[in-house]
Amino acid sequence: EPEVTQTPSHQVTQMGQEVILRCVPISNHLYFYWYRQILGQKVEFLVSFYNNEISEKSEIFDDQFSVERPDGSNFTLKIRSTKLEDSAMYFCASHLTGMNTEAFFGQGTRLTVV
Amino acid sequence: EDQVTQSPEALRLQEGESSSLNCSYTVSGLRGLFWYRQDPGKGPEFLFTLYSAGEEKEKERLKATLTKKESFLHITAPKPEDSATYLCAVRPRGTGNQFYFGTGTSLTVIP
Numbered sequence: 001e002p003e004v005t006q007t008p009s010h011q012v013t014q015m016g017q018e019v020i021l022r023c024v025p026i027s028n029h030l031y032f033y034w035y036r037q038i039l040g041q042k043v044e045f046l047v048s049f050y051n052n053e054i055s056e057k058s059e060i061f062d063d064q065f066s067v068e069r070p071d072g073s074n075f076t077l078k079i080r081s082t083k084l085e086d087s088a089m090y091f092c093a094s095h096l097t098g099m100n101t102e103a104f105f106g107q108g109t110r111l112t113v114v
Numbered sequence: 115e116d117q118v119t120q121s122p123e124a125l126r127l128q129e130g131e132s133s134s135l136n137c138s139y140t141v142s143g144l145r146g147l148f149w150y151r152q153d154p155g156k157g158p159e160f161l162f163t164l165y166s167a168g169e170e171k172e173k174e175r176l177k178a179t180l181t182k183k184e185s186f187l188h189i190t191a192p193k194p195e196d197s198a199t200y201l202c203a204v205r206p207r208g209t210g211n212q213f214y215f216g217t218g219t220s221l222t223v224i225p
Binding site for chain 1: 148156163203205210213
Protein backbone atom coordinates (compact mmCIF):
# COMPACT_ATOMS: atom_id res chain seq x y z
CA GLU A 1 0.00 0.00 0.00
CA PRO A 2 1.43 3.42 -0.94
CA GLU A 3 2.54 5.54 1.97
CA VAL A 4 4.16 8.85 2.80
CA THR A 5 7.75 8.35 3.92
CA GLN A 6 9.66 10.75 6.16
CA THR A 7 13.33 10.88 7.08
CA PRO A 8 14.94 11.04 9.51
CA SER A 9 12.63 9.65 12.17
CA HIS A 10 14.47 11.61 14.84
CA GLN A 11 16.75 14.64 14.53
CA VAL A 12 18.61 16.35 17.33
CA THR A 13 20.11 19.72 16.53
CA GLN A 14 21.79 22.62 18.28
CA MET A 15 19.84 25.85 18.60
CA GLY A 16 20.64 28.14 15.68
CA GLN A 17 21.49 25.31 13.30
CA GLU A 18 19.69 24.65 10.05
CA VAL A 19 17.72 21.44 9.60
CA ILE A 20 16.12 19.85 6.59
CA LEU A 21 13.28 17.40 7.04
CA ARG A 22 12.56 15.16 4.10
CA CYS A 23 9.40 13.57 2.79
CA VAL A 24 8.48 11.37 -0.12
CA PRO A 25 4.75 11.82 -0.73
CA ILE A 26 2.55 9.19 -2.36
CA SER A 27 3.60 9.13 -6.00
CA ASN A 28 0.43 10.25 -7.77
CA HIS A 29 -0.48 12.93 -5.22
CA LEU A 30 -0.25 16.58 -6.14
CA TYR A 31 -1.00 18.43 -2.90
CA PHE A 32 1.60 18.39 -0.16
CA TYR A 33 1.59 19.66 3.41
CA TRP A 34 3.67 20.06 6.51
CA TYR A 35 2.05 19.96 9.93
CA ARG A 36 3.65 19.93 13.35
CA GLN A 37 2.62 18.64 16.74
CA ILE A 38 4.27 19.94 19.89
CA LEU A 39 4.21 17.30 22.61
CA GLY A 40 0.77 17.10 24.18
CA GLN A 41 -0.75 19.65 21.83
CA LYS A 42 -2.87 19.52 18.71
CA VAL A 43 -1.63 18.95 15.20
CA GLU A 44 -1.09 22.38 13.60
CA PHE A 45 -0.96 23.34 9.94
CA LEU A 46 2.27 24.89 8.67
CA VAL A 47 2.13 25.07 4.88
CA SER A 48 0.54 23.61 1.78
CA PHE A 49 2.24 23.24 -1.58
CA TYR A 50 0.74 22.69 -5.01
CA ASN A 51 2.04 23.08 -8.54
CA ASN A 52 5.53 23.91 -7.27
CA GLU A 53 4.50 26.79 -5.10
CA ILE A 54 3.17 27.53 -1.65
CA SER A 55 -0.62 27.76 -1.75
CA GLU A 56 -1.21 28.56 1.94
CA LYS A 57 0.82 29.06 5.05
CA SER A 58 0.06 29.63 8.70
CA GLU A 59 1.40 32.26 11.06
CA ILE A 60 3.85 29.69 12.37
CA PHE A 61 5.49 29.43 8.95
CA ASP A 62 7.64 32.55 9.16
CA ASP A 63 10.81 33.51 7.30
CA GLN A 64 12.79 30.83 9.13
CA PHE A 65 10.85 28.13 7.30
CA SER A 66 10.95 27.18 3.65
CA VAL A 67 9.72 24.28 1.54
CA GLU A 68 10.97 22.84 -1.67
CA ARG A 69 10.18 20.09 -4.10
CA PRO A 70 13.65 19.64 -5.58
CA ASP A 71 12.75 16.72 -7.85
CA GLY A 72 9.74 14.64 -8.79
CA SER A 73 9.59 12.70 -5.56
CA ASN A 74 10.98 14.62 -2.56
CA PHE A 75 9.34 17.38 -0.56
CA THR A 76 11.47 19.12 2.06
CA LEU A 77 10.96 21.47 4.99
CA LYS A 78 13.92 23.62 5.97
CA ILE A 79 14.21 25.48 9.22
CA ARG A 80 16.97 28.03 8.80
CA SER A 81 17.94 28.80 12.38
CA THR A 82 16.26 26.48 14.85
CA LYS A 83 14.88 27.64 18.18
CA LEU A 84 14.06 25.61 21.27
CA GLU A 85 10.36 26.10 20.55
CA ASP A 86 10.74 24.38 17.17
CA SER A 87 11.03 21.07 19.01
CA ALA A 88 8.05 19.02 17.85
CA MET A 89 6.92 16.16 15.65
CA TYR A 90 6.76 17.29 12.04
CA PHE A 91 4.37 15.46 9.76
CA CYS A 92 4.31 15.51 6.00
CA ALA A 93 0.99 14.80 4.30
CA SER A 94 -0.27 14.51 0.76
CA HIS A 95 -3.52 13.99 -1.07
CA LEU A 96 -4.87 13.23 -4.46
CA THR A 97 -6.14 15.72 -6.95
CA GLY A 98 -9.45 17.15 -5.90
CA MET A 99 -9.78 19.78 -3.26
CA ASN A 100 -11.62 17.91 -0.56
CA THR A 101 -10.13 14.48 -0.27
CA GLU A 102 -8.50 12.99 2.78
CA ALA A 103 -4.81 13.56 3.42
CA PHE A 104 -2.38 10.76 4.16
CA PHE A 105 0.28 11.42 6.76
CA GLY A 106 3.81 10.16 7.19
CA GLN A 107 5.13 8.72 10.43
CA GLY A 108 6.75 11.99 11.36
CA THR A 109 10.17 13.38 12.22
CA ARG A 110 10.76 14.13 15.87
CA LEU A 111 12.87 17.29 15.99
CA THR A 112 14.64 18.06 19.24
CA VAL A 113 16.43 21.39 19.50
CA VAL A 114 18.95 21.61 22.35
CA GLU B 115 -12.84 31.81 14.59
CA ASP B 116 -12.95 28.22 13.40
CA GLN B 117 -12.76 25.78 16.29
CA VAL B 118 -12.75 22.04 16.84
CA THR B 119 -13.37 20.59 20.30
CA GLN B 120 -13.14 16.93 21.17
CA SER B 121 -14.50 15.22 24.24
CA PRO B 122 -13.74 13.49 26.43
CA GLU B 123 -9.98 14.13 26.55
CA ALA B 124 -9.41 10.59 27.78
CA LEU B 125 -11.60 7.51 27.94
CA ARG B 126 -10.96 4.15 29.57
CA LEU B 127 -13.19 1.27 28.52
CA GLN B 128 -13.35 -2.36 29.39
CA GLU B 129 -13.00 -4.65 26.41
CA GLY B 130 -16.44 -5.01 24.88
CA GLU B 131 -17.82 -1.83 26.47
CA SER B 132 -19.20 0.34 23.66
CA SER B 133 -18.99 4.13 23.77
CA SER B 134 -18.86 7.29 21.67
CA LEU B 135 -16.33 10.06 21.13
CA ASN B 136 -17.51 13.56 20.30
CA CYS B 137 -16.15 16.21 17.96
CA SER B 138 -17.97 19.53 17.95
CA TYR B 139 -17.04 22.23 15.49
CA THR B 140 -17.78 25.86 14.81
CA VAL B 141 -16.67 26.73 11.32
CA SER B 142 -17.82 29.12 8.65
CA GLY B 143 -19.17 26.37 6.44
CA LEU B 144 -17.92 22.80 6.51
CA ARG B 145 -16.34 21.24 3.44
CA GLY B 146 -15.40 18.01 5.15
CA LEU B 147 -14.83 16.37 8.54
CA PHE B 148 -12.12 13.76 8.89
CA TRP B 149 -11.39 11.19 11.59
CA TYR B 150 -7.88 9.93 12.15
CA ARG B 151 -6.32 7.46 14.56
CA GLN B 152 -2.91 8.26 16.04
CA ASP B 153 -0.73 5.77 17.86
CA PRO B 154 2.01 7.09 20.19
CA GLY B 155 4.95 8.51 18.24
CA LYS B 156 3.25 7.90 14.90
CA GLY B 157 1.50 9.93 12.26
CA PRO B 158 -2.28 10.24 11.98
CA GLU B 159 -3.85 7.30 10.15
CA PHE B 160 -6.92 8.09 8.06
CA LEU B 161 -10.21 6.53 9.11
CA PHE B 162 -13.23 8.38 7.66
CA THR B 163 -14.36 11.39 5.70
CA LEU B 164 -17.83 12.88 6.19
CA TYR B 165 -19.14 15.65 3.98
CA SER B 166 -22.75 16.38 4.89
CA ALA B 167 -25.11 16.18 7.85
CA GLY B 168 -26.75 12.79 8.15
CA GLU B 169 -23.85 10.96 6.57
CA GLU B 170 -22.51 7.81 8.26
CA LYS B 171 -19.43 5.70 7.57
CA GLU B 172 -18.46 2.35 9.11
CA LYS B 173 -15.30 0.33 9.36
CA GLU B 174 -15.08 -2.76 11.54
CA ARG B 175 -15.97 -1.67 15.10
CA LEU B 176 -16.04 2.04 14.25
CA LYS B 177 -18.89 4.14 12.95
CA ALA B 178 -18.69 7.87 12.30
CA THR B 179 -21.74 10.13 12.07
CA LEU B 180 -22.15 13.81 11.27
CA THR B 181 -24.66 16.50 12.20
CA LYS B 182 -24.55 20.22 11.47
CA LYS B 183 -22.61 20.92 14.66
CA GLU B 184 -20.83 17.74 15.66
CA SER B 185 -19.59 14.32 14.74
CA PHE B 186 -19.53 11.15 16.76
CA LEU B 187 -17.18 8.23 16.52
CA HIS B 188 -18.99 5.21 17.90
CA ILE B 189 -16.88 2.28 19.03
CA THR B 190 -18.76 -1.00 19.35
CA ALA B 191 -17.32 -3.81 21.50
CA PRO B 192 -13.81 -2.34 21.50
CA LYS B 193 -10.69 -4.45 21.76
CA PRO B 194 -7.33 -3.53 23.33
CA GLU B 195 -5.90 -2.91 19.85
CA ASP B 196 -8.37 -0.03 19.45
CA SER B 197 -6.39 1.87 22.10
CA ALA B 198 -5.07 5.05 20.45
CA THR B 199 -5.75 8.76 20.22
CA TYR B 200 -8.60 9.59 17.88
CA LEU B 201 -8.32 12.91 16.11
CA CYS B 202 -11.03 14.91 14.42
CA ALA B 203 -10.13 17.44 11.74
CA VAL B 204 -12.29 19.84 9.75
CA ARG B 205 -11.76 21.57 6.47
CA PRO B 206 -13.77 24.82 6.49
CA ARG B 207 -14.94 26.71 3.44
CA GLY B 208 -12.75 29.55 2.28
CA THR B 209 -9.55 28.32 3.92
CA GLY B 210 -8.00 26.32 1.14
CA ASN B 211 -7.09 22.74 1.90
CA GLN B 212 -5.68 22.90 5.40
CA PHE B 213 -7.13 20.88 8.24
CA TYR B 214 -8.00 22.22 11.67
CA PHE B 215 -7.45 19.48 14.21
CA GLY B 216 -8.96 18.94 17.62
CA THR B 217 -6.80 17.90 20.55
CA GLY B 218 -7.99 14.32 20.33
CA THR B 219 -9.49 11.71 22.61
CA SER B 220 -7.07 9.23 24.14
CA LEU B 221 -8.81 5.87 24.26
CA THR B 222 -7.58 3.01 26.43
CA VAL B 223 -9.30 -0.36 26.18
CA ILE B 224 -8.56 -2.64 29.10
CA PRO B 225 -8.61 -6.42 28.52
